[in-house]
Structure formats: C-alpha cells, structure tokens
Amino acid sequence: MKTVESPTYYFATRKYDLSFPRLAEDIDADVVVIGGGFSGINTALELAEQGITNIVVLEAKYLGYGGTGRNGGQVMAGIGHDLNKVKKHVGEKGLETIFKISNLGASIIADRVKRYDIDADLSRGYGYLAYNERQTKTLRVWEKEFKAVDPDQDIELLTGKDVQKVVGSRVYTAALKHMGGGHVHSLNLLLGEAKALTSYGARIFEHSPVVEVTYGDRVTVRTPGGTVRAAKMLWACDSFLADLEPYIYKKTINTYAFQLMTESLPDSLIEQISPIRGAFSDISPIINYYRVTRENRLLFGSATRFIEYTPSDLAEWNRKLLLQIFPYLDKVKIDLAWGGPMACSANLFPQIGSLPEHKNVFYVQGYSGFGVTPSHIVCKVLAEGMSEGSARYDLMSSIHHMDIIAKDKLRNVWMTLGKTWNQASGYWTGRR
Numbered sequence: 001m002k003t004v005e006s007p008t009y010y011f012a013t014r015k016y017d018l019s020f021p022r023l024a025e026d027i028d029a030d031v032v033v034i035g036g037g038f039s040g041i042n043t044a045l046e047l048a049e050q051g052i053t054n055i056v057v058l059e060a061k062y063l064g065y066g067g068t069g070r071n072g073g074q075v076m077a078g079i080g081h082d083l084n085k086v087k088k089h090v091g092e093k094g095l096e097t098i099f100k101i102s103n104l105g106a107s108i109i110a111d112r113v114k115r116y117d118i119d120a121d122l123s124r125g126y127g128y129l130a131y132n133e134r135q136t137k138t139l140r141v142w143e144k145e146f147k148a149v150d151p152d153q154d155i156e157l158l159t160g161k162d163v164q165k166v167v168g169s170r171v172y173t174a175a176l177k178h179m180g181g182g183h184v185h186s187l188n189l190l191l192g193e194a195k196a197l198t199s200y201g202a203r204i205f206e207h208s209p210v211v212e213v214t215y216g217d218r219v220t221v222r223t224p225g226g227t228v229r230a231a232k233m234l235w236a237c238d239s240f241l242a243d244l245e246p247y248i249y250k251k252t253i254n255t256y257a258f259q260l261m262t263e264s265l266p267d268s269l270i271e272q273i274s275p276i277r278g279a280f281s282d283i284s285p286i287i288n289y290y291r292v293t294r295e296n297r298l299l300f301g302s303a304t305r306f307i308e309y310t311p312s313d314l315a316e317w318n319r320k321l322l323l324q325i326f327p328y329l330d331k332v333k334i335d336l337a338w339g340g341p342m343a344c345s346a347n348l349f350p351q352i353g354s355l356p357e358h359k360n361v362f363y364v365q366g367y368s369g370f371g372v373t374p375s376h377i378v379c380k381v382l383a384e385g386m387s388e389g390s391a392r393y394d395l396m397s398s399i400h401h402m403d404i405i406a407k408d409k410l411r412n413v414w415m416t417l418g419k420t421w422n423q424a425s426g427y428w429t430g431r432r
Contacts, residue, residue, distance in 0.1 A: 006338035008070050008259075009259075009297070009299060009336055010064070010070065010186060012336070013185065013188075014187055015188050015191075016192060018191050019062070021205060022223075023058065023208040023225050024226050026227045027056065027203075028228070029055060029056040029203075029228055029230040029231075030055065030231050031047060031056070031232045031234065032055075032058065032219065032228045032230035033055065034234065034236060034237055034244075035066075035235070035236035035237045035240070036061075036194070036204065036206065037063075037064060037190065037236065038067075038186075038190060038375040038379070039236035039365075039371075040059075041197060042375055043236065043364065043379040045112075046382075047386060047387060048202055050387050052387060053200045053202060055197075055200075055202040056205070056230065057203070058208045058209075058223060059204070059207070060208065060209035062206045062207065063190060063191060063194055064186075064190050066239065066240050066341075067341070068186055070259070070338055070339070070340035071259075071301075071371065071372055072290070072301045072372070073183045073186045073291060073372060074181075074291065074372055074373070075105070075106050075109060075182045075183055075184050075279065075372065076106075076178075077103050077105070077106070077178065077180070078103075079101075079349070079370075080348055080368070080370065081349070085349060086349050086399050090398065094395050097392065098396070100149065102374075103149045103180075104377050105376050106181055106373060109184060109189065109373065112196075113184075113192070115196075118189060118193065120186075120189040120192055121185040122184045125166075125179055125181070125276040126178045126180075126183075126279050126280070127176065128142065128281065128282075129175050130173050131171065131282060132173055134427070134431075135173070135174070135283055135430060136174040137430055138429075138431065143155060143156075143176055150180055155176070155179070155180070158175045160173075162175075164275075166274070166280075167273070167275075167278075168273050168274065172282075177276070179276075182278060183279035184372070185293075208225065209223060210222070211224060215361060218230065218231055219358075219361060221233065232360045233361045233362065234361075234362045234364070235361070235364070236365075238342075238343045238364075239254045239341035239342055239343040241365065248351070248355075250404060250407060251345060251365075251403055251404065252404070253344055253404045253411060253415065254343055254411065255341070255342055255344055256304075256308075256339050257302065257303045257339060258301060258314045258317065258339040259299060259301035260314065260319065260322070260337040261334070261336040262298045262333065263333040263335050264295055265297065270296050273292060273326060278291065279291035283431055284431055284432060285419075285425070285426040286302070286422070287302065288301075288302045289302070290325075300321070301318070304419070306416065308412045308415035308416045308419065314338065314339055318334075343365050343368070344366065344369070347399075349366070349368070349401075350367050351364065351366040351399075352393070352396055354385075354397070362385070364382050366401070378396070381393050385397060
C-alpha cells in the first residue's frame with residue numbers, strides 16, 4: 001500500500017546512521033528473531049542483558065520499517081485497550097498482576113535511554129482527554145487507579161477552563177494530566193536500542209526476508225542469501241507477518257492509522273497548543289492522538305471511525321480532524337503525511353506465547369495500535385518466558401486469542417463491523 005512507502009517524520013529526523021548487511025551465509029545462533037521493530041529488538045535486548053547474546057535478528061526491509069517507524073510516539077500507561085476483556089482468562093488476581101505491570105513501560109523506556117545514552121527526545125507530560133461528562137467520569141476512575149499504582153507521580157484531573165493549563169483546545173471537558181507519561185522519537189529509540197543490542201555481540205541483518213522456516217529441535221530459517229539455525233525462534237512481525245506462520249497469522253487483522261506533521265511552529269503557538277509540551281489522546285474507542293516535537297512541530301494521527309478505508313489525501317483527511325481541535329491552526333502548513341498497518345487482535349490485547357506443536361518457537365503480535373510503550377513491557381515478560389520462564393509469562397501467554405475467519409477476503413467488512421461495535425459500546429463503557 002502506498003501509505004507504507006510515504007516519507008515519515010521519523011526517517012526525516014533520524015539521528016543514528018545505522019545500517020546492517022544482508023545475510024549472505026549459513027550461521028548458527030541460540031536465538032533467531034524475525035522482525036526488526038520494537039518487538040524483535042526489545043526482546044533480543046532483554047535476552048542479551050540476561051546473558052543470552054548469540055542472537056540473530058532478521059529484518060525483511062530495514063529497522064523500523066513497520067509500525068515502530070510510523071506511530072505517534074506516545075509514552076502512556078497501560079497494556080491493551082480494556083483489561084476487562086481478558087479477565088475471564090486470567091481471573092481477578094491475574095488481572096491485578098497485569099494492571100500492576102501495565103505501568104512499567106514509561107520507566108523501562110526512561111531506564112533504557114539513560115543506560116545506553118540513547119538520543120531519542122524523551123519528554124515527560126501526557127494528557128488523557130474527555131469530550132463529555134461520560135468520559136470525564138471515566139477519567140475520574142483512571143485518576144484513582146493511576147495514583148494507586150504510582151502515588152508519587154504528578155497526576156491531576158483538570159476540568160472546565162483548567163483544561164487549558166495542559167492543552168490549548170476548547171473541545172474538551174476534562175484532561176487527566178499524567179507527568180509520568182510523555183513522548184519519544186520512536187525510531188531513534190529503536191535504533192539506539194539496536195546499537196545497544198549489537199554491543200552485546202548480537203547480529204542484525206537487514207534486507208533479509210524469510211522465505212522458509214523448518215521447525216525442529218533446532219529451527220532453520222532460510223533467506224535468499226543464507227540460513228540461520230537456532231535453538232529458539234521468535235516471530236515478531238506483527239502486521240507484516242504475511243501468512244509466514246498460519247497459526248498466528250489468523251489471530252490478528254490489519255487496520256490502518258494515518259499521521260501528519262506540521263511545519264515548524266513559533267514557540268508562542270507551541271505554548272498555546274501544549275503548555276506542558278506533552279503528548280495527548282482522547283479516550284474514545286478510536287482516538288485522536290498528537291504531540292509536539294523538539295523541532296516545534298505538531299504530530300497528529302488518527303484512524304477512520306466507522307468504515308474501514310484509506311483516504312485518498314492523507315494530509316487533508318487528518319487536517320480536518322486537527323482543525324476540529326485546534327481551529328486556530330488553519331493557516332499552518334502540513335509538511336508530511338503518512339500511514340501504516342496495525343495488527344489488531346479480537347480482544348485488542350497483545351499476544352505472546354509459543355506454538356502448540358513447537359515450544360521453542362515463540363511469537364509476539366497484536367498491539368492493536370497501542371504498541372510504543374506496551375511493547376517494552378510485553379517483551380520483558382516474553383524474554384522471561386524464552387529464558388528461564390516466569391509466572392508473568394505463564395499468565396500472559398495463557399490468554400486465549402480467537403482466530404479471525406477469512407481475515408484477508410473480509411478485512412474491510414470485519415474492521416468496519418468491529419469499529420462500529422466499539423463505537424456503539426463506548427456509550428456504556430464511558431468511552432463515548
């Protein structure tokens with residue numbers, strides 16, 4: 001799809017001039033990872049930090065080609081869209097465990113940036129936004145929950161005119177300020193993490209698409225130029241899996257999100273848009289999300305609300321949504337617009353585990369558009385499962401994920417029905 005090939009803000013402002021060779025020989029490893037995005041690199045780095053360093057990462061294009069290089073860069077709390085959707089699989093105690101670890105993402109990212117001196121423009125300040133009293137009521141619940149998990153953090157619910165203290169828009173009735181969250185240049189974060197991974201001796205190969213996998217006590221992965229034989233394997237392709245592994249491919253379905261980037265704006269306008277220079281998202285079933293950047297630009301993104309389709313003009317489509325929130329930006333120039341696929345699971349919760357017939361073959365996928373921060377949590381848990389095992393891994397891998405029938409032929413139909421259902425159900429879940 002043409003949206004995937006469109007230039008993005010992240011690649012235009014990357015600070016790491018990293019490139020890796022194609023695989024051109026037959027090699028052995030302890031672990032082979034398929035996919036060079038947050039999931040693949042994060043899991044490999046977690047394993048390397050545990051002492052498992054004979055790792056090979058294979059990327060079909062180049063690092064960050066997928067969702068990692070085309071997202072909003074939001075650093076926010078949580079895993080998945082609604083933890084209650086997995087409660088029947090994990091029980092009350094399991095849900096409590098997941099809720100407790102769901103707040104770890106921001107601190108993992110901050111620790112990673114500090115430990116490896118990663119230049120990724122990590123900034124603090126997040127706002128969860130409500131359009132009406134139903135959503136404001138939901139934010140009041142979130143405020144209590146966030147404070148219970150992180151009582152020392154600056155978390156405050158603002159209503160009425162006080163909303164302007166964090167975001168310069170009159171369309172919102174409330175804003176939950178969470179200074180533990182924020183935003184990051186996701187591609188620079190990934191590249192910094194990849195650089196850290198290679199410092200442990202791990203090997204990364206770009207432009208090395210997988211053409212065949214043979215499972216067994218040692219997995220053999222073949223690319224056009226060579227093979228990797230490894231004791232363990234990880235599928236970390238998410239929306240770019242393309243039926244390489246049918247068992248997990250049928251458990252997600254792709255939708256698309258679209259972003260724009262404005263021209264560089266004067267300090268006075270940036271301060272009006274965001275006094276905290278933060279990142280924001282509303283809490284609707286399908287959100288608008290945006291943030292300011294270090295270059296004084298505004299990055300804005302969203303997805304279609306009900307009907308699944310790709311707008312013919314991404315810049316104009318997103319601009320209309322942007323002006324509903326910030327009408328005073330009507331004269332601002334749009335410099336870039338792009339989009340990309342997101343792999344969604346039926347319960348909108350990320351999937352980790354191993355193949356039923358091949359316990360040495362692991363997978364991670366299905367972030368459902370909510371992956372920058374959760375991937376750092378989920379992959380920490382996944383690495384525990386791939387090494388010594390853990391109760392957290394056993395818990396998260398026990399969650400059942402249903403197959404999506406005829407996902408390719410009926411993709412637009414299923415996504416339209418799913419979006420319509422989520423929009424409608426939002427009225428009684430406090431999200432509309």
